[in-house]
Amino acid sequence: MRKRLLIPVLCSFLFVLQNPIAKAEELDLPTLQNEQKEVKKQLKEAIAKQDDLSKKEQKELVKLNQRYSSIVAKRKALEKAESFLNGEETKEETKKRFSDTIQNWSKVVVPFRSVPVEYKPIYVAAGERYGVDWKVLAAIHSIETSFSNISTMVSSVGAIGHMQFMPATFKAYGVDGNGDGQISPWNIEDAIYSAANYLAANNFKNDQRKAIWHYNHADWYVNDVLETAASFIK
Structure with a gap:
């Protein structure tokens, strides 16, 4: 077919x-x-x-x-x-x-869990800039907003945007991912680059689990992110 x-x-x-x-x-x-x-x-x-x-x-x-x-x-x-x-x-x-x-099309085909093709270049670029595994960024995006497919992208506790930042956290770690002069959790590139920046600031390079834990203070969340990331093709 x-x-x-x-x-x-x-x-x-x-x-x-x-x-x-x-x-x-x-x-x-x-x-x-x-x-x-x-x-x-x-x-x-x-x-x-x-x-x-x-x-x-x-x-x-x-x-x-x-x-x-x-x-x-x-x-x-x-x-x-x-x-x-x-x-x-x-x-x-x-x-x-x-x-x-x-x-290169074959390189973005994921055998277990699907990564939207349009987002992979953003994960990779953000990961390279901040020294973060792109698959972890994709996993967080998947878990937090089902790859930006939830209706409002506002959680019951007030987290907002594609990668579900609390407003105060985004204010501290948000970055301009697409170079348009704006920094917004509602912009997909800004959100993913900001997530990479946040993980890097929390020592992702030396302790991935602890960095992810800072994103959501729960061991089950850390496990879920790492298991999801492991299912993505390199």
């Missing part, structure tokens, strides 16, 4: 590579840039008053962050396409980049 589905997808993918001009004409970089500025402004205003948001408004903030991430991804893709069209990247370089991407 997967093979039958993969063939037309790859054919479409190759068609895009052979017809970059046709695809680029369907997109408008200035419009995307303006939309990104507007959404970023809305995010800044919402984040400034996030402590006073209702659960419905917090849910809308999550959606707004997801929209912002989508816009940024589209803008970067279009910039890459324009770079190719302007001769800044050769056809051979483009083919090699996409070939390497296809060859």
Whole structure:
């Protein structure tokens, strides 16, 4: 079944590579840039008053962050396409980049527990920056919010965001993971990088169990995180 589905997808993918001009004409970089500025402004205003948001408004903030991430991804893709069209990247370089991407698809397939493909690069990058095992970050994300799939991402005790930080803890250890000048527990990159920063600050390098325990003061939680992390492919 997967093979039958993969063939037309790859054919479409190759068609895009052979017809970059046709695809680029369907997109408008200035419009995307303006939309990104507007959404970023809305995010800044919402984040400034996030402590006073209702659960419905917090849910809308999550959606707004997801929209912002989508816009940024589209803008970067279009910039890459324009770079190719302007001769800044050769056809051979483009083919090699996409070939390497296809060859690496198998590395993100998890045999036991599933890690969303879109999040793995963030776990890995954050882990490398702070010296934390990316699988532990993925495990915490899975346990805390089912990979950001719970409705409001606000717990009964007041933990918030993708990685469920208490507001005071996030204020102390939150970092700007995506370089947009904002630090928010509702932004997926900020949340994951902040979790890595928090674990590193609690001596993850020398005592993983104790660092994870600081995330949630319970031995069963530490065991759950480590068991879940162990189930992920390297």
